[in-house]
Amino acid sequence: xxxxxxxxxxxxxxxxxxxxxxxxxxxxxxxxxxxxxxxxxxxxxxxxxxxxxxxxxxxxxxxxxxxxxxxxxxxxxxxxxxxxxxxxxxxxxxxxxxxxxxxxxxxxxxxxxxxxxxxxxxxxxxxxxxxxxxxxxxxxxxxxxxxxxxxxxxxxxxxxxxxxxxxxxxxxxxxxxxxxxxxxxxxxxxxxxxxxxxxxxxxxxxxxxxxxxxxxxxxxxxxxxxxxxxxxxxxxxxxxxxxxxxxxxxxxxxxxxxxxxxxxxxxxxxxxxxxxxxxxxxxxxxxxxxxxxxxxxxxxxxxxxxxxxxxxxxxxxxxxxxxxxxxxxxxxxxxxxxxxxxxxxxxxxxxxxxxxxxxxxxxxxxxxxxxxxxxxxxxxxxxxxxxxxxxxxxxxxxxxxxxxxxxxxxxxxxxxxxxxxxxxxxxxxxxxxxxxxxxxxxxxxxxxxxxxxxxxxxxxxxxxxxxxxxxxxxxxxxxxxxxxxxxxxxxxxxxxxx
Ligand code: CS2
Numbered sequence: 001x002x003x004x005x006x007x008x009x010x011x012x013x014x015x016x017x018x019x020x021x022x023x024x025x026x027x028x029x030x031x032x033x034x035x036x037x038x039x040x041x042x043x044x045x046x047x048x049x050x051x052x053x054x055x056x057x058x059x060x061x062x063x064x065x066x067x068x069x070x071x072x073x074x075x076x077x078x079x080x081x082x083x084x085x086x087x088x089x090x091x092x093x094x095x096x097x098x099x100x101x102x103x104x105x106x107x108x109x110x111x112x113x114x115x116x117x118x119x120x121x122x123x124x125x126x127x128x129x130x131x132x133x134x135x136x137x138x139x140x141x142x143x144x145x146x147x148x149x150x151x152x153x154x155x156x157x158x159x160x161x162x163x164x165x166x167x168x169x170x171x172x173x174x175x176x177x178x179x180x181x182x183x184x185x186x187x188x189x190x191x192x193x194x195x196x197x198x199x200x201x202x203x204x205x206x207x208x209x210x211x212x213x214x215x216x217x218x219x220x221x222x223x224x225x226x227x228x229x230x231x232x233x234x235x236x237x238x239x240x241x242x243x244x245x246x247x248x249x250x251x252x253x254x255x256x257x258x259x260x261x262x263x264x265x266x267x268x269x270x271x272x273x274x275x276x277x278x279x280x281x282x283x284x285x286x287x288x289x290x291x292x293x294x295x296x297x298x299x300x301x302x303x304x305x306x307x308x309x310x311x312x313x314x315x316x317x318x319x320x321x322x323x324x325x326x327x328x329x330x331x332x333x334x335x336x337x338x339x340x341x342x343x344x345x346x347x348x349x350x351x352x353x354x355x356x357x358x359x360x361x362x363x364x365x366x367x368x369x370x371x372x373x374x375x376x377x378x379x380x381x382x383x384x385x386x387x388x389x390x391x392x393x394x395x396x397x398x399x400x401x402x403x404x405x406x407x408x409x410x411x412x413x414x415x416x417x418x419x420x421x422x423x424x425x426x427x428x429x430x431x432x433x434x435x436x437x438x439x440x441x442x443x444x445x446x447x448x449x450x451x452x453x454x455x456x457x458x459x460x461x462x463x464x465x466x467x468x469x470x471x472x473x474x475x476x477x478x479x480x481x482x483x484x485x486x487x488x489x490x491x492x493x494x495x496x497x498x
Contacts, residue, residue, distance in 0.1 A: 004249055007102065007256040009084040015102060018252050019088070022104030024054045026084075030127040031065040031108060032279070034188075036169055037134040038066035038076060038109065044237040044262035046132060046193060048089060050105040052284040061129075062279045065122055066109040069169060073111060079257040080109045088248060088259040092370040100252060100259075116166050116175070123176030123188070129276040131176075132191040133203065135169055138384035138434055140196065140206055145461045149209035160214055170210040177211075177226065178218050187225035189274045193233045195304055196388055197296055200228035200271065229271040232296040234303065236263045236365060238373040263371055265361075269295045294350040301343045302355075303362055305389040309338050309406070310366065311378030312413045317486045318423045321374055326367035334490050336363065338406035345403075346396040376430040382414055383435040387459055398466055405472055405493050412476035413486070415453035419443035424486055435459075447481065450474045 005011050012021045033050070035042055047064055054062070066085075068077055080087075085106045091099040112119035123131055133139075141150050150156070159171035166172045173190065180187060190207070192199035204226075211219040237260060244261050248254050268281070272288040282288055289295070307322065313334070314325040325331040339359050347355065390407055397404045417429050418439040433439060438456065445452035451470055454460045463469050479489045 004253045004255050007083045007086050007088065007254055009086065012086070012102065012104075015254060019100045019102060019254075021102040022051065022055065022086075024059070024104070026063070026104050026107050029060045029063045029107065031122070031125075032062040032127060032129045032277075033064045033132055034067060034123050034128050034130070035064050035106075035132045035134070036067045036069060036172075037136070037139070038068065038073070038106070039134060039136075040237045040240060040260045040262075041233075041235070042066075042132075042134045042193070043087060043103065043106070043260045044089060045233055045235050045266065045268065046134075047103060047105045048266070049268065049281055049284050049286060050279060051103045053279055053281065054105060057280075057283065059279065061127075064106045064108075065128075066106050067119055067122070067172075068109065068111045069113065069119075069167075069172065071113065074113075076258055077109050077111050080106075083256065083258075085109060086256075088254060088256045090244060090248065090259055090261045091264050092261055092368065093264055094364070094368040094370065096370060098370070100248065100254075112166070112172060116164075116172065119172060120166070120175045120179065123172065124179035124183070124185070126185055128188050130189045130191055130274070130278060131173065132193055133169065134193045136381065136384065137194060137196055137388055138381055139169065139194070140202055141168065141170070142202070142206055143458060144387040145458055147205075149206050151213070156210065160210075163214060170207055173207055174211050174214060174218070177222055178215065181218060181221050181225075186276045187222070187227075188276055189227045189229065189278070191229055191231065191270075193231060195233070195300055195385075197300060198230055198293070199296070200230035204228040225275060227273045227275040229273045230292045230296065231268065231270040232292050232299050234267040234299055235265060236368075236371060236373055237261070238371055239377050261371075263365060263368055265365055294347075294353075298347055298350055298353065298355070298358065300389055301347060301393055302339055302359060304385065305343055305393060305407075306335055306339060306362055306366070307378045308382065308386060308389050309335055309410050311375045312382065312410050312417070313486060313490065315375045315379050315429055316413050316417055316423050316480075318425050318427065319375060321372045322366050322378060323369050323371060323373070325375070326363065327369075330487055330490055330494075332363065334406065334494060335366075337494060341403045342397055342406050343393055345400070346393050376432070379417075379429075380432040381434065383433050383439060383459055386411075386414070391460060391463070394463065394469065395461070398469060404469060405496065408469065408472045409476045409489060409493055411454065412473060412480050415443045415446060415477060416480045418453070419446060446477055450477050453477075 088100045089103050110119050155167040159166045192203045269287045271292050310325040319325045394404050394407050443453045454464045
């Protein structure tokens with residue numbers, strides 16, 4: 001048995017003998033970035049960019065303080081404490097090479113659930129220049145159909161009554177920004193890193209709606225002083241498995257309770273509008289642009305939607321991972337047909353980008369055999385994802401008379417798995433979705449009312465009123481509910497003339 005070493009600051013030098021470790025001091029720096037939502041993605045993306053920048057440059061004003069606002073963050077909080085907020089990033093290359101590296105750019109982690117004060121104080125601190133977010137598509141608290149802030153959320157109601165006891169991200173941001181304004185400190189930049197078109201504009205609109213209900217003067221100050229850059233973020237980051245943790249110990253002797261795995265590809269395109277300075281991220285490959293819209297639309301409608309197409313059809317067929325889907329020729333041709341015939345036409349020309357090359361690279365990334373990105377991760381929270389990744393493409397193609405058949409089958413497959421909770425082999429499907437009960441209730445009426453699932457207006461808007469869509473959708477659900485071979489319908493759709 002290999003000698004094991006606990007990952008922590010004191011052991012970094014020794015760990016440096018078997019993998020790269022931070023070559024910068026982590027002791028006295030300023031936490032210029034406060035990050036809410038320290039999931040695997042943040043740790044493979046923004047925290048990795050900052051780590052690379054610090055490795056090559058003296059950069060004492062920028063480190064990250066992570067923030068957890070959900071019960072689920074407690075585990076990471078406790079694990080992080082034991083290992084001085086260090087973690088291993090395991091980059092998995094398609095040729096089988098595994099490159100682990102210890103990341104040191106996160107130096108602190110605070111939970112805001114039972115005691116919000118330290119979190120508000122951290123965000124209101126003079127050293128904080130950026131508050132960044134990865135709170136998932138569902139965390140923005142808006143109604144997908146109307147685009148309005150959801151004041152019915154009981155946590156929002158509660159924090160509007162008790163501004164010193166915030167619960168959601170909006171309550172915390174408001175309390176901190178109020179403190180900054182009252183102390184005549186400059187505002188921080190609010191930087192969204194979630195997969196939402198116009199993510200910066202979205203968080204601006206939501207935050208201002210919330211603040212107006214609490215303190216209209218503060219809303220005016222925020223509207224003038226806070227910058228909300230839009231950004232497109234990209235790196236496939238599967239869920240860490242017990243095998244990842246054990247392999248790190250067996251092959252390298254490192255004991256790390258919370259490593260992150262990811263693909264080698266990484267991209268971040270950001271609008272260069274910051275209220276209070278930023279790290280020179282361009283030195284490590286971040287692209288700063290004046291308008292991120294074409295990039296974000298391309299990524300959401302091709303990559304994220306492509307994931308959902310493979311994930312929702314794959315889960316029903318019984319493929320466990322995205323790379324298993326790509327190894328199945330029919331799934332690859334189906335995906336490519338969706339990308340070419342439905343997603344690409346709604347994108348138009350994107351300056352400086354060859355969309356054919358981009359799609360080829362997506363298929364190669366999805367096929368990385370070492371990533372083993374589970375279809376259950378992709379299908380999780382579909383109710384927050386599809387209204388941003390797939391349904392707009394259907395609507396835009398309906399408006400122009402374009403093809404919708406590939407995407408329509410995906411919606412029918414989503415209905416079937418929400419209803420039955422099993423795949424075509426009869427094995428249970430793992431469903432993680434904030435709306436799982438509502439989805440199941442609607443889907444189970446399909447046998448008596450084939451359109452029941454798409455009557456959920458908050459997800460599908462008025463799609464149910466479109467005859468072309470409902471005709472194709474009805475046909476798709478009927479096939480899925482009466483036959484057992486999902487690949488058969490995929491083939492039928494590929495060859496059908498419509
Ligand atoms: C995925 C994304 O969750 C999903 O459905 O499509 O997490 C995807 O892996 C990332 O956006 C890649 O940048």
